[in-house]
Amino acid sequence: MKPTVKPGLRTVSIFFGRDRGMVxxxxxxxxxxxxxxxxxxxxxxxxxxxxxxxxxxISGACATxxxxxxxxxVAALAILGLVVELVAERSPAHATLVLDSTLKLVCLAVLxxxxxxxxxxxxPVTAYRVIGGIAGYLLxxxxxxxxxxxxxxxxxxxxxxxxxxxxxxxxxxxxxxxxSFVTLTTxxxxxxxxxxxxxxxxxxxxxxxxxxxxxxxISSLVGMALQARPADVASQ
Numbered sequence: 001m002k003p004t005v006k007p008g009l010r011t012v013s014i015f016f017g018r019d020r021g022m023v024x025x026x027x028x029x030x031x032x033x034x035x036x037x038x039x040x041x042x043x044x045x046x047x048x049x050x051x052x053x054x055x056x057x058i059s060g061a062c063a064t065x066x067x068x069x070x071x072x073x074v075a076a077l078a079i080l081g082l083v084v085e086l087v088a089e090r091s092p093a094h095a096t097l098v099l100d101s102t103l104k105l106v107c108l109a110v111l112x113x114x115x116x117x118x119x120x121x122x123x124p125v126t127a128y129r130v131i132g133g134i135a136g137y138l139l140x141x142x143x144x145x146x147x148x149x150x151x152x153x154x155x156x157x158x159x160x161x162x163x164x165x166x167x168x169x170x171x172x173x174x175x176x177x178x179x180s181f182v183t184l185t186t187x188x189x190x191x192x193x194x195x196x197x198x199x200x201x202x203x204x205x206x207x208x209x210x211x212x213x214x215x216x217x218i219s220s221l222v223g224m225a226l227q228a229r230p231a232d233v234a235s236q
Contacts, residue, residue: 020057021063119217
């Protein structure tokens with residue numbers, strides 16, 4: 001006799017279903033975190049990056065958030081951030097820059113929370129859970145990049161780069177993404193260092209989070225795999 005599922009109790013999960021949204025989400029994150037720091041962005045390049053960011057946020061909201069209202073709120077904040085960034089490109093103002101960075105920081109913080117919540121929930125270890133773990137790691141680096149952006153908007157010399165910028169201060173986002181992931185992975189090439197006290201505190205926090213995240217994620221996945229093994233053996 002097949003078990004019956006009551007209406008309203010069936011849940012849809014990116015990690016336990018056939019949804020491919022997390023794959024696209026991870027793809028957008030890879031583009032934003034790996035390919036963007038390669039180039040100095042022109043105005044069209046910054047616009048393209050803004051579009052990639054919006055697509056990343058929207059795809060991430062659809063992949064990790066099941067509440068439609070929260071999805072709409074996050075997507076609306078991402079689109080509002082795009083509008084604010086376009087306004088800032090035409091008439092740069094300090095308040096506009098701060099608002100743009102704040103909106104993006106809020107969107108990324110929500111996605112970090114939801115992605116980790118889905119990744120570390122009880123259940124079997126699947127490919128989508130692993131993809132979610134990778135996406136969460138990249139999201140942490142992106143979130144800190146915009147946190148640094150907020151400080152740099154206030155103090156352009158808060159982060160010292162050995163190579164002089166090929167553009168006007170403050171530093172572009174591609175530089176801050178590079179600094180964020182160098183800090184997250186504790187690589188420390190020596191070509192950039194925090195100067196402002198707030199940036200130093202953020203850098204310490206990011207380095208600690210980067211190390212703890214890997215340890216907690218790996219141990220959690222191993223524990224889930226070990227818990228699922230006896231059930232698999234008993235069912236055979």
